[in-house]
Amino acid sequence: MALQNFARRAFWTLPSSFSRHSSGHDARIICNRISVNWLSSQSEKWSTKNRLDLNGTSTVDHARRHFHTCATRLKKDDLSRAQMAASMPKQDEGTQGENMLDVIYDQQTDVFPDEGTPNRLFDGIRFADLPICDITATPNNTIMTLSNSAGIVKSIHSCGREGFKNTREGTNVAAQATAITMALRGIAFGMKNVRVTVAGLGPGRMAAIKGLTMGGMNVISITDKTPIAWSSFPRPKKRRKL
Amino acid sequence: MMGQHAKFIARTVLVQNNDIEQACRIINRIMGSEGWFDQYRRTRRYEKPFMARRRINFEKCKAIYNEDMNRKIQFVLRANRVDPFPGC
Numbered sequence: 432m433a434l435q436n437f438a439r440r441a442f443w444t445l446p447s448s449f450s451r452h453s454s455g456h457d458a459r460i461i462c463n464r465i466s467v468n469w470l471s472s473q474s475e476k477w478s479t480k481n482r483l484d485l486n487g488t489s490t491v492d493h494a495r496r497h498f499h500t501c502a503t504r505l506k507k508d509d510l511s512r513a514q515m516a517a518s519m520p521k522q523d524e525g526t527q528g529e530n531m532l533d534v535i536y537d538q539q540t541d542v543f544p545d546e547g548t549p550n551r552l553f554d555g556i557r558f559a560d561l562p563i564c565d566i567t568a569t570p571n572n573t574i575m576t577l578s579n580s581a582g583i584v585k586s587i588h589s590c591g592r593e594g595f596k597n598t599r600e601g602t603n604v605a606a607q608a609t610a611i612t613m614a615l616r617g618i619a620f621g622m623k624n625v626r627v628t629v630a631g632l633g634p635g636r637m638a639a640i641k642g643l644t645m646g647g648m649n650v651i652s653i654t655d656k657t658p659i660a661w662s663s664f665p666r667p668k669k670r671r672k673l
Numbered sequence: 674m675m676g677q678h679a680k681f682i683a684r685t686v687l688v689q690n691n692d693i694e695q696a697c698r699i700i701n702r703i704m705g706s707e708g709w710f711d712q713y714r715r716t717r718r719y720e721k722p723f724m725a726r727r728r729i730n731f732e733k734c735k736a737i738y739n740e741d742m743n744r745k746i747q748f749v750l751r752a753n754r755v756d757p758f759p760g761c
Contacts, residue, residue, distance in 0.1 A: 528698030529705030542699060544685050558681070626681060632713065637697050644693055653696050655684040659709050663716045670718045 523603055525568055525629075525636020544652070553624050553651050561651055562622040564613070566629045566639045571598075573606040573635030575613045577622065585620055588613045590635070606635025607642035614646025623647075628654040 506512060549559040562585075565576040574589040590605040593612060599605055617625065627643065627650050629636055644650055684704070688696045704710055720728075 526701045526705060526710060528701045529710060531698060531702050541689060542686055544682050544687060632710065640693050640697060644691065650688050650693050652681065652685050652687045653700055654681055655700055655704060657713055659713050660716050667716060667719045
């Protein structure tokens with residue numbers, strides 16, 4: 432009888448699917464019967480499955496969430512999530528060879544510029560007078576600017592202008608296609624040999640340089656001009672929540 | 674940062690025989706091994722002081738461990754020993 436009273440009290444807390452669809456006394460009786468059965472089954476479960484030990488941790492039932500944890504911790508401990516994350520391919524930042532161990536460049540003396548490089552001739556043009564192709568590779572887009580040695584901009588092109596929209600802008604395929612178009616334009620301007628500067632880490636970082644050569648341009652040098660801050664002001668945005 | 678250095682001299686690689694892949698790899702490798710990319714990635718979002726402390730402590734511990742481990746490896750691999758297998 433005490434159990435039935437408890438069940439009557441628990442009536443309003445039961446799921447609405449079997450309590451709220453009909454009205455009045457009959458519904459209450461039906462619900463009492465259901466809830467008594469439900470409660471007895473639950474109490475059996477609780478007594479056997481959800482026994483709490485002194486540390487407050489459940490001994491058997493792993494499906495039920497511990498009271499001292501939270502969604503973020505559960506996500507962190509979820510093995511299947513970690514496995515999935517490990518199996519995902521590494522995001523392309525255009526930094527292939529970053530962790531490579533080789534000494535090839537040590538044997539090549541001509542790889543790095545020296546004091547004579549600005550006056551060195553490439554197809555009859557001084558290195559310092561060569562046109563410049565600036566590439567800004569961000570995770571979401573790649574923007575390319577073609578200018579002469581004085582910095583006068585001749586042409587600007589980006590993955591968005593090339594016809595790739597939204598997330599497709601941030602792919603190496605888009606960057607390569609954009610660079611090919613850019614190279615064709617540059618050659619039309621008479622800019623066959625270019626110096627390339629790249630800024631930022633993104634999928635277009637390497638792909639764009641490759642695209643320039645595919646379009647027929649001759650890349651003389653590659654400069655990294657990623658803006659790296661050692662004391663960041665203004666303070667960057669806060670981290671994204673997991 | 675770049676304004677203080679000569680443009681097209683600092684952080685520049687000349688392409689050899691039109692091999693841009695190799696040139697990219699060289700510049701990526703140097704930038705990566707000297708920690709420039711790490712610094713760039715780290716400053717995209719604010720690093721809270723407690724995170725900076727934790728990271729620096731971890732780096733210190735790692736450096737100490739690596740130093741000792743290298744010393745140990747050098748000791749085991751040392752050449753020109755009077756007795757090649759001491760204690761055997």
